[in-house]
Amino acid sequence: MTATNAYAHLEDRFRRIANVQGALAVLHWDSAAVMPPGGAAARGEQIATLSVIAHDLLTAGDMADLLAAAGSVPLDPWQQANLHEMSRVWRHATAVPQALVEVIARQSHETELVWRTARGADDFKSLAPKLQSLLDLVRQVAASKAASFDLDPYDALLDEYEPGGRAARIDVLFGELQSFLPELRGQVLERQASRGAPLPQPGPFPVEAQRALADRILDVLQFDRAHGRLDVSHHPFTGGVPDDVRITTRYATSDFTRSLMGVIHETGHAQYERGLPSSWRGQPVGNARGMAMHESQSLLFEMQACRSLEFIDFLAPLVREAFGRDGEAFTAANLRLVYHRVQPGLIRVDADEVTYPSHVILRYRLERAMIAGDLKVADLPGAWNDGMEELLGVRPPDDADGCMQDIHWPGGSFGYFPTYTMGAMAAAQLFAAAKAADPAILPSIGQGDFKPLLAWLRRNVHEKGSNGTTDEILTQATGMPLGVAAFKTHLEARYLG
Amino acid sequence: MTATNAYAHLEDRFRRIANVQGALAVLHWDSAAVMPPGGAAARGEQIATLSVIAHDLLTAGDMADLLAAAGSVPLDPWQQANLHEMSRVWRHATAVPQALVEVIARQSHETELVWRTARGADDFKSLAPKLQSLLDLVRQVAASKAASFDLDPYDALLDEYEPGGRAARIDVLFGELQSFLPELRGQVLERQASRGAPLPQPGPFPVEAQRALADRILDVLQFDRAHGRLDVSHHPFTGGVPDDVRITTRYATSDFTRSLMGVIHETGHAQYERGLPSSWRGQPVGNARGMAMHESQSLLFEMQACRSLEFIDFLAPLVREAFGRDGEAFTAANLRLVYHRVQPGLIRVDADEVTYPSHVILRYRLERAMIAGDLKVADLPGAWNDGMEELLGVRPPDDADGCMQDIHWPGGSFGYFPTYTMGAMAAAQLFAAAKAADPAILPSIGQGDFKPLLAWLRRNVHEKGSNGTTDEILTQATGMPLGVAAFKTHLEARYLG
Known part of the structure; x- marks a missing residue:
C-alpha cells in the first residue's frame, strides 16, 4: 500500500467510525427524548455493541502502520490537520489497556446509578466507596495516558x-x-x-x-x-x-x-x-x-x-x-x-x-x-x-x-x-x-x-x-x-x- | 474450541448482530417518524455502514466451522431450533456473492427512486429499463440461492x-x-x-x-x-x-x-x-x-x-x-x-x-x-x-x-x-x-x-x-x-x- 493510499484508507476508516458514532448519537437522543422506559435494557445492549465496534475500528491492528505511512507523503493543510486529529484520537483510544477501558465503563455506570439514589437521599457515605474505586481507576487511566502523551x-x-x-x-x-x-x-x-x-x-x-x-x-x-x-x-x-x-x-x-x-x-x-x-x-x-x-x-x-x-x-x-x-x-x-x-x-x-x-x-x-x-x-x-x-x-x-x-x-x-x-x-x-x-x-x-x-x-x-x-x-x-x-x-x- | 463453546460463541455473535439490527431498526423508525429531511444523507451513510457491519458479522470466516462444531454435541430443543435458524440465516447471507449483494442494493435504491417519480407521472416507460435491470439481478440472486439451497x-x-x-x-x-x-x-x-x-x-x-x-x-x-x-x-x-x-x-x-x-x-x-x-x-x-x-x-x-x-x-x-x-x-x-x-x-x-x-x-x-x-x-x-x-x-x-x-x-x-x-x-x-x-x-x-x-x-x-x-x-x-x-x-x- 502506498502512503497516499494509506491516507485515503484512513479517511475511509474514519468515515465508517463516524457513521457508527452518528448512529450512537441517534440512539442516545432517542433514549433521552422519545424511548419508552421498557426499551432501556435493549438500548443499553445496542449502545454497548456499537461502542465496542467503534472502538475496535479505531484501534485495529493496522492503524499504527497506516498513520505512519500516511504521514510520509505531502498532504494539503486540511489533510495534514486531519491526519493530526486522527493520530490524536487514536492515541487517546490506544493509550489505555482494553481491559481497563471495560472495567472503567462498568464502574462509571455503577457509580452513576449509586449517585442517582445517594444524591436524592443526601447519602454521601454510600457513594464514597464507589466513587473512590472509580477515582482509583481514573487515576490509572490518567497515568497510562500521561506516559503515552x-x-x-x-x-x-x-x-x-x-x-x-x-x-x-x-x-x-x-x-x-x-x-x-x-x-x-x-x-x-x-x-x-x-x-x-x-x-x-x-x-x-x-x-x-x-x-x-x-x-x-x-x-x-x-x-x-x-x-x-x-x-x-x-x-x-x-x-x-x-x-x-x-x-x-x-x-x-x-x-x-x-x-x-x-x-x-x-x-x-x-x-x-x-x-x-x-x-x-x-x-x-x-x-x-x-x-x-x-x-x-x-x-x-x-x-x-x-x-x-x-x-x-x-x-x-x-x-x-x-x-x-x-x-x-x-x-x-x-x-x-x-x-x-x-x-x-x-x-x-x-x-x-x-x-x-x-x-x-x-x-x-x-x-x-x-x-x-x-x-x-x-x-x-x-x-x-x-x-x-x-x-x-x-x-x-x-x-x-x-x-x-x-x-x-x-x-x-x-x-x-x-x-x-x-x-x-x-x-x-x-x-x-x-x-x-x-x-x-x-x-x-x-x-x-x-x-x-x-x-x-x-x-x-x-x-x-x-x-x-x-x-x-x-x-x-x-x-x-x-x-x-x-x-x-x-x-x-x-x-x- | 469445544463444540459447546462453539454454540455459546454463536449465541454471542448473533446477540451482537441483533444489537446492530436493533440499532438499524431505531434508525429506520427515526427516518420515517421524526428525522428532519436534511438528515437523510447522513442517515443513509449510517444505515449503509451498520448494514455492512451486520453482514460482515454474519458472514465472518469462522461461521461455517462454528456452525458445524456446534451441531456435533447435544443441545436442548430450543438450542437446536436456534442453531437451525442460525444456519438458515447464515446460508441466506452467504449464498449470494458479496459483489452481487452490493450491486443489487444500489440498483434497488435507484429503481425505487425512479419509481417514486415515474408512478406520480404514470410513466412506466422510464421505470421499465431500471426495473428490468433489477429483475435481472434478482434472478441472479435467485439462481445463487437456488443452487445453495x-x-x-x-x-x-x-x-x-x-x-x-x-x-x-x-x-x-x-x-x-x-x-x-x-x-x-x-x-x-x-x-x-x-x-x-x-x-x-x-x-x-x-x-x-x-x-x-x-x-x-x-x-x-x-x-x-x-x-x-x-x-x-x-x-x-x-x-x-x-x-x-x-x-x-x-x-x-x-x-x-x-x-x-x-x-x-x-x-x-x-x-x-x-x-x-x-x-x-x-x-x-x-x-x-x-x-x-x-x-x-x-x-x-x-x-x-x-x-x-x-x-x-x-x-x-x-x-x-x-x-x-x-x-x-x-x-x-x-x-x-x-x-x-x-x-x-x-x-x-x-x-x-x-x-x-x-x-x-x-x-x-x-x-x-x-x-x-x-x-x-x-x-x-x-x-x-x-x-x-x-x-x-x-x-x-x-x-x-x-x-x-x-x-x-x-x-x-x-x-x-x-x-x-x-x-x-x-x-x-x-x-x-x-x-x-x-x-x-x-x-x-x-x-x-x-x-x-x-x-x-x-x-x-x-x-x-x-x-x-x-x-x-x-x-x-x-x-x-x-x-x-x-x-x-x-x-x-x-x-x-
Missing part, C-alpha cells in the same frame, strides 16, 4: 475534552479571574441591592405557549429545521450529527425564563455543529475543536448575544405576546433585571455568569487534587464546603446540594469542568471581536436579525472545525489566544456600566 | 420472507381460494346491493380526536406503552425491537375509519413482536416466524377480532364520544356496513378482505413468471391489466394505479406478496381455534377486554418465536397446517351469514 496525569485527562489544554495555562487564567472576581462580585451585589429585585412574573406559563415562543426564537436564531429538531428531555442537551442536530429543553410552567435561555444555549451548540466544514463531514478535522470552543458557542448565544440589552428589548414584546401577559413584570426593564441577576448560590447549573467561574474553580482545584492523590473521596465534603465558603461565601447545608450535585465525577469525567469557564471567556472574546469586525452585528441582534453574527461565526469559528488548536482559531478570529480581558470587560460593562 | 429459484426467494414456504404449496392453496372466491364475491356483491351503501360519515375528524381514540383503542388492545410508542409516518409500519415496539399511522381528517383500523393492524404486528419469547431476545429462534405469521397477527387483530360484530358494537359509542358526533351515520349498524363493505377496485392496499386475495394472486402469478424468465418487464402492464380484468373484473385506466402501485418490485422484493394472503388464511384459522379453545374470547372482545385473546396468542403463537415451522406452529395451535377452510368459513359467515 508525556504529559502530567491531569493534563492527559483534560486533553481529551480540550485538546492541547494544560493545567499550567488554566492556573494562570483562573488566577487572573480570581484577582478581580471577588471584588467585582461585591460591587455588583451592592449596586444590585440599591436597585431592588426584579418583579415576580407569576405563572402559569403553559407548555404550548413556551414551545411556540421557543419556535419563534429558533427562527430568529436561524435554526434550520430542515436539519434539526427541538424536543423535550429531562436533562437538556445537543445531540445528533451536523446535518441533523437535535436539541432538547425542559419546560416548567412556573417559569419561562430558564427554558427560554436553555433553548438559546443549546441553539449555540447546534449552530456550531451545523456550521462545521461540510466537506469534512465524518473526518476528525471536521469535528468541533473541543469542549471549551463548544461551550463558547452556546454561551456566546446565551450570555453575550441574548442577554444583551438589545436582544432583551427585542424579546420582551415576544414574551408578552406569547403568554398574553402585560404589566410591569413583563417589560424589557424587568426582564433585564431577571436575566442580569447575580446571586451567589449553592448550585452550579443555576449560577449567573458572575458567580459561575467560582463554582468551576472549586471543582478544578478539587479534581486536580484527587487526580494527584492529594485528596481522598472521603475528605471531599469538607474540602467542598470549605471551598464554597472561601470562593462564594456560602456553605452547603448538605452534600446533595454540595459535592454530590454534579454527574461528572460519578460518571467518570475528570478534567471536564474547566472547559465551562474557558468557554465563557472565549465567548466574550469572540463576541467582542465580532462586534468590532462588523458593527452591524449588535444593532441587527436588536432587530432579531442574527444573520450578521452567524456569518461571522461560520467564517471565523464553525468552518474551522478542528483545523488548528483552540488558541490558533481564537488568535485568527480575535487577534489573541484565550485570555481573561474580554470577559472582565464584558462583566464590568454589563453589571457595573 | 437446492430449491426452485422462486422458492429460494420466498424462503427468505416465509421460511419453508414453497410455490407448489401456494399453488394448491391459491387454487382452492380461486375455486370459490369469484362466486362468493358475486353473491356478496348481490346481497350488498340489496342492502344499500353505508351512510356517509362527513368529516372533518380532527387529528387530535383521532389520536385520542387511537390511544383509547391501544389501551383496549393491551398495547404496553412502557414498551412501545405510536407515531405518525407517511407509510404506516411496525418497527423497533420486541421490548420497544414502534408503530405508526397516518391521519386523514376526512375519514377516521382507515387510520383506526390501521392502528389496530399495526398493533397486531406489535403484540407479536412484544410477545416473542423473552429468554431468546437477540437470538434467531427468538424472532418472529416469518411474514405469513406476522401478517396473520395483524389481520387477526384487524379483520378477525376488530371487524367482528361484537367489537364494532363496542367501538361505535367510543367513536361517537371521540368526535362528539351522533345520528344514523355513527351507529354500530352503519359502522358495520363501512367495515364490511366489499368492492372490487384497482388498489391492493385499499382492498377489502374478500377481494384482497385476488390482488395477491395476480402479483404472485406475475412475479413467478418474471423470475422464471417467462415475463419481461416491458410486457408487465399488459399482463397486469389482463389479470386484473380476469381476477377482479376491473381494468386499470393507467399504470400508476396498475402495475406501478406497489413498492415491492421496484424495491427488489420478489416472493413477498403471497405472505399477505397466507397471513389472512392463518388469521382465520387461528382465530377460529382460539374461540373454540376459550369460549370467553369473543364475548370478552365485545366488552373491550382483549386479555383472553392475547393470552391464547401469547401461548400458542408469540412465545413460540421461530421454534418450529409456520405449519408446525399452526398445527400445534389449530390442529392442522395452513389451509383455506377457516378463511372460507369466515368469509361466508361474515358476508353471507
Whole structure:
C-alpha cells in the first residue's frame, strides 16, 4: 500500500467510525427524548455493541502502520490537520489497556446509578466507596495516558475534552479571574441591592405557549429545521450529527425564563455543529475543536448575544405576546433585571455568569487534587464546603446540594469542568471581536436579525472545525489566544456600566 | 474450541448482530417518524455502514466451522431450533456473492427512486429499463440461492420472507381460494346491493380526536406503552425491537375509519413482536416466524377480532364520544356496513378482505413468471391489466394505479406478496381455534377486554418465536397446517351469514 493510499484508507476508516458514532448519537437522543422506559435494557445492549465496534475500528491492528505511512507523503493543510486529529484520537483510544477501558465503563455506570439514589437521599457515605474505586481507576487511566502523551496525569485527562489544554495555562487564567472576581462580585451585589429585585412574573406559563415562543426564537436564531429538531428531555442537551442536530429543553410552567435561555444555549451548540466544514463531514478535522470552543458557542448565544440589552428589548414584546401577559413584570426593564441577576448560590447549573467561574474553580482545584492523590473521596465534603465558603461565601447545608450535585465525577469525567469557564471567556472574546469586525452585528441582534453574527461565526469559528488548536482559531478570529480581558470587560460593562 | 463453546460463541455473535439490527431498526423508525429531511444523507451513510457491519458479522470466516462444531454435541430443543435458524440465516447471507449483494442494493435504491417519480407521472416507460435491470439481478440472486439451497429459484426467494414456504404449496392453496372466491364475491356483491351503501360519515375528524381514540383503542388492545410508542409516518409500519415496539399511522381528517383500523393492524404486528419469547431476545429462534405469521397477527387483530360484530358494537359509542358526533351515520349498524363493505377496485392496499386475495394472486402469478424468465418487464402492464380484468373484473385506466402501485418490485422484493394472503388464511384459522379453545374470547372482545385473546396468542403463537415451522406452529395451535377452510368459513359467515 502506498502512503497516499494509506491516507485515503484512513479517511475511509474514519468515515465508517463516524457513521457508527452518528448512529450512537441517534440512539442516545432517542433514549433521552422519545424511548419508552421498557426499551432501556435493549438500548443499553445496542449502545454497548456499537461502542465496542467503534472502538475496535479505531484501534485495529493496522492503524499504527497506516498513520505512519500516511504521514510520509505531502498532504494539503486540511489533510495534514486531519491526519493530526486522527493520530490524536487514536492515541487517546490506544493509550489505555482494553481491559481497563471495560472495567472503567462498568464502574462509571455503577457509580452513576449509586449517585442517582445517594444524591436524592443526601447519602454521601454510600457513594464514597464507589466513587473512590472509580477515582482509583481514573487515576490509572490518567497515568497510562500521561506516559503515552508525556504529559502530567491531569493534563492527559483534560486533553481529551480540550485538546492541547494544560493545567499550567488554566492556573494562570483562573488566577487572573480570581484577582478581580471577588471584588467585582461585591460591587455588583451592592449596586444590585440599591436597585431592588426584579418583579415576580407569576405563572402559569403553559407548555404550548413556551414551545411556540421557543419556535419563534429558533427562527430568529436561524435554526434550520430542515436539519434539526427541538424536543423535550429531562436533562437538556445537543445531540445528533451536523446535518441533523437535535436539541432538547425542559419546560416548567412556573417559569419561562430558564427554558427560554436553555433553548438559546443549546441553539449555540447546534449552530456550531451545523456550521462545521461540510466537506469534512465524518473526518476528525471536521469535528468541533473541543469542549471549551463548544461551550463558547452556546454561551456566546446565551450570555453575550441574548442577554444583551438589545436582544432583551427585542424579546420582551415576544414574551408578552406569547403568554398574553402585560404589566410591569413583563417589560424589557424587568426582564433585564431577571436575566442580569447575580446571586451567589449553592448550585452550579443555576449560577449567573458572575458567580459561575467560582463554582468551576472549586471543582478544578478539587479534581486536580484527587487526580494527584492529594485528596481522598472521603475528605471531599469538607474540602467542598470549605471551598464554597472561601470562593462564594456560602456553605452547603448538605452534600446533595454540595459535592454530590454534579454527574461528572460519578460518571467518570475528570478534567471536564474547566472547559465551562474557558468557554465563557472565549465567548466574550469572540463576541467582542465580532462586534468590532462588523458593527452591524449588535444593532441587527436588536432587530432579531442574527444573520450578521452567524456569518461571522461560520467564517471565523464553525468552518474551522478542528483545523488548528483552540488558541490558533481564537488568535485568527480575535487577534489573541484565550485570555481573561474580554470577559472582565464584558462583566464590568454589563453589571457595573 | 469445544463444540459447546462453539454454540455459546454463536449465541454471542448473533446477540451482537441483533444489537446492530436493533440499532438499524431505531434508525429506520427515526427516518420515517421524526428525522428532519436534511438528515437523510447522513442517515443513509449510517444505515449503509451498520448494514455492512451486520453482514460482515454474519458472514465472518469462522461461521461455517462454528456452525458445524456446534451441531456435533447435544443441545436442548430450543438450542437446536436456534442453531437451525442460525444456519438458515447464515446460508441466506452467504449464498449470494458479496459483489452481487452490493450491486443489487444500489440498483434497488435507484429503481425505487425512479419509481417514486415515474408512478406520480404514470410513466412506466422510464421505470421499465431500471426495473428490468433489477429483475435481472434478482434472478441472479435467485439462481445463487437456488443452487445453495437446492430449491426452485422462486422458492429460494420466498424462503427468505416465509421460511419453508414453497410455490407448489401456494399453488394448491391459491387454487382452492380461486375455486370459490369469484362466486362468493358475486353473491356478496348481490346481497350488498340489496342492502344499500353505508351512510356517509362527513368529516372533518380532527387529528387530535383521532389520536385520542387511537390511544383509547391501544389501551383496549393491551398495547404496553412502557414498551412501545405510536407515531405518525407517511407509510404506516411496525418497527423497533420486541421490548420497544414502534408503530405508526397516518391521519386523514376526512375519514377516521382507515387510520383506526390501521392502528389496530399495526398493533397486531406489535403484540407479536412484544410477545416473542423473552429468554431468546437477540437470538434467531427468538424472532418472529416469518411474514405469513406476522401478517396473520395483524389481520387477526384487524379483520378477525376488530371487524367482528361484537367489537364494532363496542367501538361505535367510543367513536361517537371521540368526535362528539351522533345520528344514523355513527351507529354500530352503519359502522358495520363501512367495515364490511366489499368492492372490487384497482388498489391492493385499499382492498377489502374478500377481494384482497385476488390482488395477491395476480402479483404472485406475475412475479413467478418474471423470475422464471417467462415475463419481461416491458410486457408487465399488459399482463397486469389482463389479470386484473380476469381476477377482479376491473381494468386499470393507467399504470400508476396498475402495475406501478406497489413498492415491492421496484424495491427488489420478489416472493413477498403471497405472505399477505397466507397471513389472512392463518388469521382465520387461528382465530377460529382460539374461540373454540376459550369460549370467553369473543364475548370478552365485545366488552373491550382483549386479555383472553392475547393470552391464547401469547401461548400458542408469540412465545413460540421461530421454534418450529409456520405449519408446525399452526398445527400445534389449530390442529392442522395452513389451509383455506377457516378463511372460507369466515368469509361466508361474515358476508353471507
